[in-house]
Amino acid sequence: MARLLLASNIGSSAVRWRGNPPKEVDRRMKIVVCVKQVPDTWSEKKLDPATKTLDRASVDGVMNELDEYAVEEALKIAEATSGEVTVLSMGPEQSTETIRKALSMGADAGIHVLDDALAGSDAVATSLAIATVLGDRGVDLIIFGSESTDARMSVVPAMVAERLGLPQLTFANKVEAPGDGTVKIHRLPDYGYDVVEASTPAVISVVEKINEPRYPSFKGIMAAKKKPVETVTVADAGIESAAVGLGAAWSEVAEFAAAPPRAAGTIVTDEGDGGVKIADYLSEQKFI
Amino acid sequence: MAEILVLVEHVDGSVKKTALELLTLARSVGQPSAVFVGDGIDNAAATLAEYGAENIYVADAAELTGHVVAPKAELLAQLVAEKSPAAVLITSTAEGKEIAGRLAIKINSGVITDAVGISEDLVATQSIFGGSTIVHSKVTTGTPIITVRPNSAAPEAAPAAGNRADVTVALSEKATSAKIVDRVEQEKGARPELTEAAVVVSGGRGVGGAEGFEVIEKLADSLDAAVGASRAATDAGWYPHQYQVGQTGKTVSPQLYIANGISGAIQHRAGMQTSKTIVVVNKDPEAPIFELADYGVVGDLFAVVPQLSEEISKRKG
Ligand SMILES: Cc1cc2nc3c(=O)[nH]c(=O)nc-3n(C[C@H](O)[C@H](O)[C@H](O)COP(=O)(O)OP(=O)(O)OC[C@H]3O[C@@H](n4cnc5c(N)ncnc54)[C@H](O)[C@@H]3O)c2cc1C
Ligand SMILES: Nc1ncnc2c1ncn2[C@@H]1O[C@H](COP(=O)(O)O)[C@@H](O)[C@H]1O
Numbered sequence: 001m002a003r004l005l006l007a008s009n010i011g012s013s014a015v016r017w018r019g020n021p022p023k024e025v026d027r028r029m030k031i032v033v034c035v036k037q038v039p040d041t042w043s044e045k046k047l048d049p050a051t052k053t054l055d056r057a058s059v060d061g062v063m064n065e066l067d068e069y070a071v072e073e074a075l076k077i078a079e080a081t082s083g084e085v086t087v088l089s090m091g092p093e094q095s096t097e098t099i100r101k102a103l104s105m106g107a108d109a110g111i112h113v114l115d116d117a118l119a120g121s122d123a124v125a126t127s128l129a130i131a132t133v134l135g136d137r138g139v140d141l142i143i144f145g146s147e148s149t150d151a152r153m154s155v156v157p158a159m160v161a162e163r164l165g166l167p168q169l170t171f172a173n174k175v176e177a178p179g180d181g182t183v184k185i186h187r188l189p190d191y192g193y194d195v196v197e198a199s200t201p202a203v204i205s206v207v208e209k210i211n212e213p214r215y216p217s218f219k220g221i222m223a224a225k226k227k228p229v230e231t232v233t234v235a236d237a238g239i240e241s242a243a244v245g246l247g248a249a250w251s252e253v254a255e256f257a258a259a260p261p262r263a264a265g266t267i268v269t270d271e272g273d274g275g276v277k278i279a280d281y282l283s284e285q286k287f288i
Numbered sequence: 289m290a291e292i293l294v295l296v297e298h299v300d301g302s303v304k305k306t307a308l309e310l311l312t313l314a315r316s317v318g319q320p321s322a323v324f325v326g327d328g329i330d331n332a333a334a335t336l337a338e339y340g341a342e343n344i345y346v347a348d349a350a351e352l353t354g355h356v357v358a359p360k361a362e363l364l365a366q367l368v369a370e371k372s373p374a375a376v377l378i379t380s381t382a383e384g385k386e387i388a389g390r391l392a393i394k395i396n397s398g399v400i401t402d403a404v405g406i407s408e409d410l411v412a413t414q415s416i417f418g419g420s421t422i423v424h425s426k427v428t429t430g431t432p433i434i435t436v437r438p439n440s441a442a443p444e445a446a447p448a449a450g451n452r453a454d455v456t457v458a459l460s461e462k463a464t465s466a467k468i469v470d471r472v473e474q475e476k477g478a479r480p481e482l483t484e485a486a487v488v489v490s491g492g493r494g495v496g497g498a499e500g501f502e503v504i505e506k507l508a509d510s511l512d513a514a515v516g517a518s519r520a521a522t523d524a525g526w527y528p529h530q531y532q533v534g535q536t537g538k539t540v541s542p543q544l545y546i547a548n549g550i551s552g553a554i555q556h557r558a559g560m561q562t563s564k565t566i567v568v569v570n571k572d573p574e575a576p577i578f579e580l581a582d583y584g585v586v587g588d589l590f591a592v593v594p595q596l597s598e599e600i601s602k603r604k605g
Contacts, residue, residue: 250398270587275595
């Protein structure tokens with residue numbers, strides 16, 4: 001199987017140790033799933049006036065809900081191909097919670113990209129860090145969620161594909177990756193879809209509705225505690241610290257303010273003429 | 289005047305309203321040039337010129353549209369290198385944002401997504417955290433790449449030369465590695481596209497079931513509106529998933545949003561809060577959605593909505 005760069009010892013060489021392996025064995029997929037810890041969507045988010053970036057300290061963090069679908073899809077592909085799933089998260093100390101959650105769902109190992117130099121990274125810098133850390137690990141598939149619910153940019157997967165020169169199979173609501181070096185998805189399921197094909201290694205992002213993410217079982221939660229999580233710093237990965245973090249951002253927030261409150265509206269109770277009253281309002285506003 | 293590249297959204301040369309919005313916005317910061325990818329330029333050229341395209345760069349090689357995203361980013365990178373524009377504007381769709389993201393890496397430029405406005409000095413306005421915070425951002429490195437949400441400007445005609453120039457691009461092998469082997473079209477219906485519609489009529493759990501959405505559709509049709517739904521409604525299978533509005537669905541910013549039987553959870557608001565006018569029908573006077581309402585009726589949607597549809601049809605004659 002073609003691999004991105006064979007730095008790892010797990011891969012096609014594993015086939016030879018086993019003598020005459022059954023077919024599934026040489027289909028083992030090496031998958032990395034990228035997950036982000038984000039403020040709980042129920043919480044009120046604020047910008048920090050000093051850095052003009054998201055104030056992460058004041059809110060509870062959870063795994064980006066849209067990344068749960070990515071973890072589930074990675075686990076499914078790994079199960080079908082006797083593969084392995086590594087979960088990667090870049091973020092502050094608390095992001096270990098999100099990594100542990102993925103491990104308790106069934107991922108095999110974690111990579112925590114953790115460094116103060118990364119604080120305030122924009123999508124450009126985030127994609128640099130992720131691509132650099134993964135560039136030489138011999139990965140078959142890198143799977144992302146479709147969007148982080150805090151940044152809401154939906155660009156990191158495309159940027160990582162660009163940086164690594166890998167095929168981009170994003171916004172998938174169906175993935176077929178049988179482990180034979182090919183991957184096929186249904187992309188952008190709006191009014192139909194595109195069927196997209198490529199060879200591995202490849203970058204995938206998945207939309208919600210592709211699957212039902214599993215809940216961690218008690219056994220999974222216990223097992224997760226013993227699974228290895230590697231911490232990678234900017235220096236470990238060979239990333240120049242000047243290339244990441246708030247100072248390296250290629251765009252900046254000049255100013256921000258609370259949105260002006262909406263003027264209080266008119267609320268009436270229906271007394272049999274509610275529809276007519278709305279029609280009156282819509283006429284007044286020239287919608288009719 | 290500085291050249292502004294505008295990537296045109298179109299279907300076989302029928303130009304989408306979003307492209308006219310971008311051309312209109314581009315005129316306030318410089319002189320727009322349209323970038324037209326794919327077939328159908330003969331249908332599109334006159335409209336693009338009418339809305340202010342000084343130049344129209346036409347790239348119709350089949351590989352550009354037969355592969356996912358990367359070829360369009362390569363084309364734009366080539367044009368940026370040749371023309372040194374002051375900015376590149378792209379519509380904020382899922383694909384538009386991906387093109388912008390790849391272009392940013394290619395040309396070492398900053399990117400801003402989901403702008404709802406752009407000022408003369410290329411400062412972009414964004415509405416974040418579900419509309420609760422307004423941000424003004426600037427690209428500080430390279431050629432600003434800005435993706436703009438549909439409905440952020442009203443298209444205004446301003447005829448320009450519309451000089452056509454064919455562009456050939458030598459695509460790299462990497463750009464053509466994800467091949468589109470089939471396109472499966474589904475009946476789209478006659479209603480306008482959700483994210484582009486000037487009016488959106490939405491239903492939530494209060495609609496009670498799939499049949500209940502007939503009432504919502506009828507109101508939508510009386511206003512030439514798109515239909516939206518809350519996640520409670522799409523999760524229940526009452527309405528197709530692609531119509532979900534909110535944090536994990538579509539972001540809409542129409543002139544008019546009518547929410548029926550929707551409570552107004554923070555994740556729903558995240559997708560509709562920047563609507564210009566909001567009308568609410570809900571039987572619970574305490575429903576948080578009323579906080580956003582410009583006009584609200586406390587009542588049963590099955591009484592209020594059909595009456596409203598009827599009244600509109602009557603007035604429209
Ligand atoms: C991570 C995450 C992401 C999410 N993303 C989204 C998203 O993208 N979009 C989204 O919408 N939600 C999203 N949600 C779900 C959200 O939290 C709410 O559960 C959902 O929006 C509720 O939908 P609803 O308002 O239709 O239902 P409910 O909250 O149940 O409200 C129904 C309303 O209908 C009213 N009603 C009932 N019957 C009638 C009647 N006959 N006439 C008039 N009014 C009536 C009731 O008074 C009530 O206010 C997300 C949640 C999470 C955790
Ligand atoms: N800091 C991060 N660490 C790991 N994965 C990330 C990070 N930021 C973004 N991602 C991934 O990229 C996807 C898209 O994020 P975004 O472009 O920010 O909307 C997310 O769903 C994640 O899978």
